Amino acid sequence: MxxxxxxxxxxxxxxxxxxxxxxxxxxxxxxxxxxxxxxxxxxxxxxxxxxxxxxxxxxxxxxxxxxxxxxxxxxxxxxxxxxxxxxxxxVFLADLKPALPESDNKWKKPFVPQKVFIEHNARDSYLAKRFYSAFPQAEYEELDFYGEYLHKHKFTLTDLKKPLVFIVKEKWDFIRPCPCTKNHLGCNYWIFNLGFGCPYDCSYCFLQQYTNFPGIVLPANLDDFFSRFDDFHKKISAPIRIGTGEFCDSLVLDDITGYSRQLIGFFKNKPVFFELKTKSAQIENILKVPASANIVISWSLNPQCVIDKEERGVASLKERILAAEKVQKHGFSIAFHFDPIIYSQNWERMYGEVIDSLYTHIKPPLRWISLGTLRGTRELKNISEQRFPQSKIFYGELFLGEDKKLRYPKFLRKQIYSFMLKYIRKYDPHTPVYLCMEDNECWQAVSPLLSSSEKIEKYLLSQ
Ligand code: SF4
Known part of the structure; x- marks a missing residue:
């Protein structure tokens, strides 16, 4: 390197x-x-x-x-x-490591799996059938448990993003609270843990450091997820915000998995906001079902020059905004995530233009907008540096914070959040805007009344 x-x-x-x-x-x-x-x-x-x-x-x-x-x-x-x-x-001053050789594991549209592994007990599932019919040429192998793959194949970083698919029957990990990050204000979000792994490849993606597994894990047993959700929700009996998209992109493979139609069908009458987060323009299935205002389809946004450099395989900014416009016209709630916001000399102009373009197509108010600046562990910086040698985002002014993650200094984060909020408010006085994984001091700079996770959750649910 x-x-x-x-x-x-x-x-x-x-x-x-x-x-x-x-x-x-x-x-x-x-x-x-x-x-x-x-x-x-x-x-x-x-x-x-x-x-x-x-x-x-x-x-x-x-x-x-x-x-x-x-x-x-x-x-x-x-x-x-x-x-x-x-x-x-x-300051994090790691030893320099050589860049990894350019990998062949790049997203090619449309997604074509090289090999599909199917757990025995998911063999007759609708998902297995969809893969067999969509990809008759792919290689298929059955196994007892998808983790067995690692017994035969030693995982290395170059295996990330291999076009492998694992169709599984999830047994344990259905719903979990978003862990947020130590000493920061969460928003009491819940993760509907449907799938792990993403064919897209973003230089800042925390999955690079979080996973020791290649490919994409797709559960076939949605009915089990739904009955677990009913049990879980009976116990808390409160409105919540919940969604997929933490460990995968919610829609990138929706033409194959068909998850969105089943999720919308299940959640549309529940007292929750259910969110599907994406960087794709894959909305065909969504437009085929009747809309419901408690279903939130959301997009992460960045200036196109950041997308070009840091987000491999994703839809362009314009494609995302046009997809959101269609989904909003169809009647679903929509939301946006400016996350990660990446500082550069021209950041104000670049992010201002994204907001201008957003409100040219989208009518406020929206369900919510989140703001989060670039952050990541030391390990993520090391991995990203080896996998994306052309990327310079981790050479920004990032310091180790209380949670041991690298972040911009507080004065810069506050400046960024204040600018973004003010700019959004030019167009949109009512959409709830919240900070993702931020500390009290940054919250105080933009919304002094929102000083606890409970208050933030109430603010987001009450609109
Ligand atoms: S789209 Fe999201 S999950 Fe997929 S690589 Fe990018 S950051 Fe990671």
Whole structure:
């Protein structure tokens, strides 16, 4: 991956007259690399700058490491360092790893599975039959339990996005509360856990780090999901927000699975808002069934230049907005997720244009809009860097937060949320706008009254 020369260590040691230990070199190499990526600079120009650090010649021996690192941190995080000294503990400086070879496992439209594994007890399911008839050429294999696949095949990162499908009978994990993230305000959302894995491939997708399994797992036993939901809902007897789309895209394979029609049929008379989240324009099945206002079809949005660079295989921004327009005209509730919002020099103009374009086609009010800035674990950054060497989003000003995830600093997040909210409100005074996985301080900056998960949930349910 790296454009860093083999001589960097010796060049620094020679120029400053001290020996770098392994950790020190690892950190400086990482800082050099990320500055080169962010600023389009070469190694030599950065060397020239550190040689000119004021007063460095007066510092003795190996202590020179500290002003060099501090200087590079300032250059690497210009916005944050202009406000306060960078806390080195909040910065993640991993060793550089080589990029993975370009994988063949790229989404090709339409989706064609290379191999379909079917659990024995799902053999006669409607889903298995749909796959047999849609993909007669694919290879099929039966197994007792889909996890057996891993006994025979060692999983590596290059296996992610292999066009494999596992048709299963889900036994345990039907409904779960959204875990949100430690020390942040959740919205009491529930996950209807229908499917795991996604043929799309987004550079920021947390599934890359969350999964040790290739392909897409599709449950065939929707009836079990429905009876589990009835049992679960009897116990809580309160309106809730629930949806698929946390561990997969809700609609990308809907032409094959036909999930949406069954889900809409089941949830349309329940006292819940049921959400299907997508980056696709796959709405044919949805337009064939009568609409119901408690069914929410939602799209994640980003400027087209972000989609082009960071979201492989998805529908374009225009296709998503036009699909939403049709679904809204058909009578379903619609919602949008600006998540992840990615900071760049022109972010205000870029996101402003997305909002302009959205309200050219869509009539407010909407069921809800969520806002969330880019975030991810350290491991996700490492994986994304190896799988998407052309992506620069993780070289943004991201610091480790209380939940140990990398995020933009609070001042920047607050600025982004305030701008987005204000811009949306130009067109749309009533749609509930909420923050996804944010802390109290960011909530206070945009909606001071929404200071607990219960209040946020009530706000979202009451509209
Ligand atoms: S569409 Fe969602 S689930 Fe699919 S790769 Fe992108 S972020 Fe992940």
């Amino acid at each position: 790296t454009d860093i020369s083999k001589n960097l260590k010796s060049n620094i040691e020679r120029a400053f007259g001290f020996r770098l230990n392994n950790n020190q070199y690892k950190e400086l190499r990482r800082l050099f690399y990320e500055i080169m990526q962010r600023e389009n600079m070469d190694e030599e120009s950065i060397m020239k700058e550190i040689l000119d650090i004021p007063g460095i010649e007066k510092i003795g021996g190996r202590n020179k490491f500290f002003p060099i690192k501090a200087y590079l941190l300032g250059k690497r995080f210009p916005l944050a360092s202009a406000r306060a000294k960078i806390d080195a503990k909040s």
